[in-house]
Amino acid sequence: MKALILVGGFGTRFDPLTLTLPMGFVEFANKPLILHQIEALKNIGITEVLLAFNDQPEVLLVVDQSKQVILDSLIQFGNTHGINITVLPETERLGNARALASAKEPLLNGYEEPFLVMNSDIISDYPLRELIHFHKAYDRDASIMVKVYGPSKYGVVALEQGTGRVKKFFVKPKTGISTTINTGIYVMNPSIFDRIELTHSSIEKDVFPKIAEERRLYGMVFTTLWMDIKDPNDYLLGLAMYLQLLRGQSPSQLATGSHIVGNVLVDPTALIGDDCKIGPDVSVGPNCVIHSGVRLVGCTIMRGATIHKHARISNSIVGCNSIIGDWSSIDNYTILGEYVTVRDEVQCNRDVVSPCTVIESNLRSLSRKSNYAN
Structure with a gap:
C-alpha cells in the first residue's frame, strides 16, 4: 500500500511560523509535523510516500533555505528507513481533490489497490492498521477516521449506528448537526478518482458528500489522541496531549x-x-x-x-x-x-x-x- 500526504502550503492562522514554512513542516515535539506521519506509515510497513503541495512548491522551497533542508532531511530519513519519498508539485492552487487526482499515476502505477491519504497538519497516535482493516471489510470508495469532538470548526459526519456508514458529510456546519468529526485520515479505493472533477475541487466539499449520498463512504470511530494543528491554541493543547501519550507509551523519551x-x-x-x-x-x-x-x-x-x-x-x-x-x-x-x-x-x-x-x-x-x- 502507498500513502499520499497533503502537505498544503501556508497556514495563515499560524503566522508567523508559516510565513516561511508550509504548515506540515513546522516543528512539533522537536521534529516536523509531517515526520510524525511518515514514521507512523513506516511502522505499518508502507514504503512509498508521496508529498503533494497544493501551493506552488517553487515558492515554498525557495523563500527560505530551511524548507529545502527539511525536505532533504525527510528524503534522507526515507532512504535510511527504506521509504521512497516523492514530491508531487502543483503549479496552480486547485484544491486538495485535484492534488489527489494529480497523484493518481504514482499512487496506482498499474495496481488497483487501496491507498492512504492524510492531511499534514494533524497529530495523532495514528491507528492506521485498524483503519485499513476497517476499509477492507466494507470495500467501498473511501473510509475516513472519525472522532467524537466539538464540531465548531471541523467537518462532521452523521453515522449509521452499527455499520459506520456515513449518511451525511457536512463541511464546518452550524452547531447541532453532529459531534462526530472528520479527522483528515482516509483510506481510498482507486474508484475515488472517477469522482473528482477536473476543476477546482475539494475532497471534503465536493467528493465526500457525493459518495456519502451513494452509500459508499464509511467512518471508523476512534477515541485516542488526535489534534488538528491549525492555530497556537491547538498546537499547545496538542503538545500537552502528545507528551502525555509519551508518558504512557514511551516514558524514557x-x-x-x-x-x-x-x-x-x-x-x-x-x-x-x-x-x-x-x-x-x-x-x-x-x-x-x-x-x-x-x-x-x-x-x-x-x-x-x-x-x-x-x-x-x-x-x-x-x-x-x-x-x-x-x-x-x-x-x-x-x-x-x-x-x-x-x-x-x-x-x-x-x-x-x-x-x-x-x-x-x-x-x-x-x-x-x-x-x-x-
Missing part, C-alpha cells in the same frame, strides 16, 4: 531531573543551565541553549533558539534560532517567528512577531495581537 516538572521533551543536543525550572508540557528542540534561572511552562522552544538568564516563557512558541534576552518574559500565546531577537527585560504578551524582527521594548500596543488566545 521524556526528560527527568530535579529541574523538570511534569511532561517535558528535551532534545539530546540542547544545553540546560543551572537553577532552571522546566515544565509541565514543554518541548525544547535541537541545539537550543537554555541559560541559568530560566522558567519554561506550557511552551515550545524550537531548534537553535537561545533563552538567556532568568527569562520566562509561558504558553507561547519561540521560533527557530530566536534569542530571548535576560529577564525577558514571553507569555499568553505569543508566537515568535524564526530569527527573532528579544532584548533584555522585554515583555511580550499575546504578541505575534514576524521573522527576523528585533524587539527593543514591550510590544503590547505595537504588534498585531493573536486572535487565538482565550
Whole structure:
C-alpha cells in the first residue's frame, strides 16, 4: 500500500511560523509535523510516500533555505528507513481533490489497490492498521477516521449506528448537526478518482458528500489522541496531549531531573543551565541553549533558539534560532517567528512577531495581537 500526504502550503492562522514554512513542516515535539506521519506509515510497513503541495512548491522551497533542508532531511530519513519519498508539485492552487487526482499515476502505477491519504497538519497516535482493516471489510470508495469532538470548526459526519456508514458529510456546519468529526485520515479505493472533477475541487466539499449520498463512504470511530494543528491554541493543547501519550507509551523519551516538572521533551543536543525550572508540557528542540534561572511552562522552544538568564516563557512558541534576552518574559500565546531577537527585560504578551524582527521594548500596543488566545 502507498500513502499520499497533503502537505498544503501556508497556514495563515499560524503566522508567523508559516510565513516561511508550509504548515506540515513546522516543528512539533522537536521534529516536523509531517515526520510524525511518515514514521507512523513506516511502522505499518508502507514504503512509498508521496508529498503533494497544493501551493506552488517553487515558492515554498525557495523563500527560505530551511524548507529545502527539511525536505532533504525527510528524503534522507526515507532512504535510511527504506521509504521512497516523492514530491508531487502543483503549479496552480486547485484544491486538495485535484492534488489527489494529480497523484493518481504514482499512487496506482498499474495496481488497483487501496491507498492512504492524510492531511499534514494533524497529530495523532495514528491507528492506521485498524483503519485499513476497517476499509477492507466494507470495500467501498473511501473510509475516513472519525472522532467524537466539538464540531465548531471541523467537518462532521452523521453515522449509521452499527455499520459506520456515513449518511451525511457536512463541511464546518452550524452547531447541532453532529459531534462526530472528520479527522483528515482516509483510506481510498482507486474508484475515488472517477469522482473528482477536473476543476477546482475539494475532497471534503465536493467528493465526500457525493459518495456519502451513494452509500459508499464509511467512518471508523476512534477515541485516542488526535489534534488538528491549525492555530497556537491547538498546537499547545496538542503538545500537552502528545507528551502525555509519551508518558504512557514511551516514558524514557521524556526528560527527568530535579529541574523538570511534569511532561517535558528535551532534545539530546540542547544545553540546560543551572537553577532552571522546566515544565509541565514543554518541548525544547535541537541545539537550543537554555541559560541559568530560566522558567519554561506550557511552551515550545524550537531548534537553535537561545533563552538567556532568568527569562520566562509561558504558553507561547519561540521560533527557530530566536534569542530571548535576560529577564525577558514571553507569555499568553505569543508566537515568535524564526530569527527573532528579544532584548533584555522585554515583555511580550499575546504578541505575534514576524521573522527576523528585533524587539527593543514591550510590544503590547505595537504588534498585531493573536486572535487565538482565550
